[in-house]
Amino acid sequence: xxxxxxxxxxxxxxxxxxxxxxPQSRLVHGGALRTGFNETSEAIFQTxxxxxxxxxxxEDAFTNDGTRYxxxxxxNPTVAMFEQRMALYEGAEMxxxxxxxxxxxxxxxxxxxxxxxxxxxxxxxxxxxxxxAKDLAPKFGIETVIxxxxxxxxxREALSRPTAMVFLETPSNPTLEIIDLPAVCDLAxxxxxxxxxxxxxxxxxxxxxxxxxxxxxxxxxTKHIDGQGRCLGGIVLCDNAFAEIVHPFLRHTGPALSPFNxxxxxxxxETMELRVRAQTASAGRLAQVLEEQAKIARVLYPGLPSHPxxxxxxxxxxxxxxxxxxxxxxxxxxxxxxxxxxxxxxxSNNLGDSKSxxxxxxxxxxxxxxxxxxxxxxxxxxxxxxxxxxxxxEDLIEDFLAALGQV
Numbered sequence: 001x002x003x004x005x006x007x008x009x010x011x012x013x014x015x016x017x018x019x020x021x022x023p024q025s026r027l028v029h030g031g032a033l034r035t036g037f038n039e040t041s042e043a044i045f046q047t048x049x050x051x052x053x054x055x056x057x058x059e060d061a062f063t064n065d066g067t068r069y070x071x072x073x074x075x076n077p078t079v080a081m082f083e084q085r086m087a088l089y090e091g092a093e094m095x096x097x098x099x100x101x102x103x104x105x106x107x108x109x110x111x112x113x114x115x116x117x118x119x120x121x122x123x124x125x126x127x128x129x130x131x132x133a134k135d136l137a138p139k140f141g142i143e144t145v146i147x148x149x150x151x152x153x154x155x156r157e158a159l160s161r162p163t164a165m166v167f168l169e170t171p172s173n174p175t176l177e178i179i180d181l182p183a184v185c186d187l188a189x190x191x192x193x194x195x196x197x198x199x200x201x202x203x204x205x206x207x208x209x210x211x212x213x214x215x216x217x218x219x220x221x222t223k224h225i226d227g228q229g230r231c232l233g234g235i236v237l238c239d240n241a242f243a244e245i246v247h248p249f250l251r252h253t254g255p256a257l258s259p260f261n262x263x264x265x266x267x268x269x270e271t272m273e274l275r276v277r278a279q280t281a282s283a284g285r286l287a288q289v290l291e292e293q294a295k296i297a298r299v300l301y302p303g304l305p306s307h308p309x310x311x312x313x314x315x316x317x318x319x320x321x322x323x324x325x326x327x328x329x330x331x332x333x334x335x336x337x338x339x340x341x342x343x344x345x346x347x348s349n350n351l352g353d354s355k356s357x358x359x360x361x362x363x364x365x366x367x368x369x370x371x372x373x374x375x376x377x378x379x380x381x382x383x384x385x386x387x388x389x390x391x392x393x394e395d396l397i398e399d400f401l402a403a404l405g406q407v
Contacts, residue, residue: 018088027269031084033077044263045077074251078259082266083235086225089269090204090217092237096250097262101200101220102128103255104234108196108218109133109167111249112242115141117164120193122149122179124172124377127366129198133167149179150309152187159191169198171313174325174361174385175378176201176300178309181316185213194242200224200352205276206319216242223352224322226268227275231261275354275390279322282396283388287324289397295334295404297382298327323351325361328382334407335360335382341403344395351387356396358386 018030035043050069052058061068069075079097087095098104109132113119121133123146133144147154149168159166166188170179181197188195196216197209203224209217219225221233234257236246250256257265280303287301299306302313303320313320328334339347339358348357349364359365361379369379388396 023089024273026085026088027273030086030088030269031081033081042078042081042263042266044259045072046259047076048072072259073254073256076256076259076262078266079257079262082257082262082269085266085269086204086235087237090237091208091210092217093239094237094243094247096236096238096243096246097221097257097265098234098236098250098255099257099261100232100255101218101222101234104218104220104236105129105167105196105198106132107246107250107253107255108216108236108238109137109165110140111246112194113137113140113142113164116143118143118145118161120145120147120155120158120163120166120188122147122168122170122172122177124149124175124177125167125169126173126198127368129167129169131368149184150177152180152183155184155187159187159193161191163188163191163193166193166195167198168195169201170207170316171201171302171321171323172377173201174323174359174365174383176302176307176321176323176325177378178302178307178313178316180312181209181212181214189213201321201323202317203272203276203321203352205273206280206321207317210237212316215239221265221268222350224272224276225265225352227272227352227354228268229350229353229355230268231264233257233261233265276322277319278390279388280319282391282393283322283324283386284320285393286386286388286396286400290324290326290400293401293404295328295330295407296326297329300325300327300378322388323385324388325383325385327380328384328407330407331381332360332362335384337407338403339384341406342399343402344391344399345386351385353387354390356387356389356391358384360384 061070083095083097119142137144145158147158168179185195194215197214199209199217200220200223217237219235221235284303287299290296291299301324345356345358349359
């Protein structure tokens with residue numbers, strides 16, 4: 001068997017041609033490489049290391065510009081395909097894959113921050129993100145300021161002093177607060193800050209933070225990018241300047257994405273846009289029905305006119321998303337009865353899956369918050385978060401109506 005089949009890896013077609021493709025085509029073809037076997041599906045390079053034909057070649061490999069593969073903690077062909085595809089779709093100059101979404105968040109923040117810096121964050125953050133900002137960063141001498149992300153006056157006050165970084169998520173988890181990205185980015189840049197946006201709820205399908213002024217975007221690829229609950233992954237997307245900061249941090253701290261997971265995520269990207277748009281349509285329909293139910297005190301969904309930042313969501317997002325939160329007037333007891341009565345919808349703290357998933361934030365994703373902290377960001381004992389999947393929406397409606405009958 002010719003050895004060239006094992007060693008030759010070429011771009012499927014030129015990078016300039018890939019950049020000219022429309023978004024959905026980029027999700028299918030972006031970053032694709034083919035070996036000498038001319039395989040249809042992307043190859044999995046399930047290897048930890050690489051060999052050299054001579055000691056001189058090994059020496060050169062470790063002194064070149066980084067394009068030579070030397071160790072899969074540093075770089076791997078399958079992981080590189082995933083990174084390039086995400087960068088093409090997001091419109092970023094560079095992308096760096098990580099083992100999980102939280103690894104991406106940690107790298108984006110801590111690769112840049114140092115003792116004496118100020119970090120300003122929105123108060124409505126995922127629990128682990130809040131831990132990094134509130135508990136971990138101060139241990140390294142970083143001052144963290146927490147603001148109500150929906151209040152521009154609080155942003156102005158917090159960013160009236162020199163600041164190193166701003167970190168936020170919009171829509172937020174789980175109360176779907178919407179933050180005015182262009183306005184906050186302008187304030188942050190005036191203060192000298194880089195803006196990092198967790199875009200996991202909106203996905204790159206429905207919101208483009210880099211086009212709205214953000215400097216860095218992070219994702220838990222575990223969510224909509226995989227979309228089928230199969231693996232963990234994360235990614236940092238940025239420009240070349242920030243790449244010079246985050247790349248050595250990732251290289252030396254080691255939160256590398258496995259080649260197999262990168263391959264799974266590549267397959268997820270092929271259908272991401274189709275899935276997200278279908279799930280968004282179902283979420284909007286279900287939100288409308290649930291808002292009419294007497295046993296539900298509140299429905300939070302950016303596509304409902306009742307949402308506090310409805311107008312902003314319409315300007316900033318091209319769709320309202322796949323997630324919604326509802327409040328049961330009877331608190332935790334009623335929330336649990338609803339969840340336990342559902343048959344089609346599954347109880348899980350994950351999101352962005354092809355299966356509809358429901359969770360009780362106060363006792364799962366945000367259980368570290370005190371009752372007072374939870375109420376401050378809109379999480380009540382009766383709040384449940386729903387990630388709408390790919391089931392027929394009429395089945396979801398029937399499931400919820402039947403479950404509400406048992407509350």
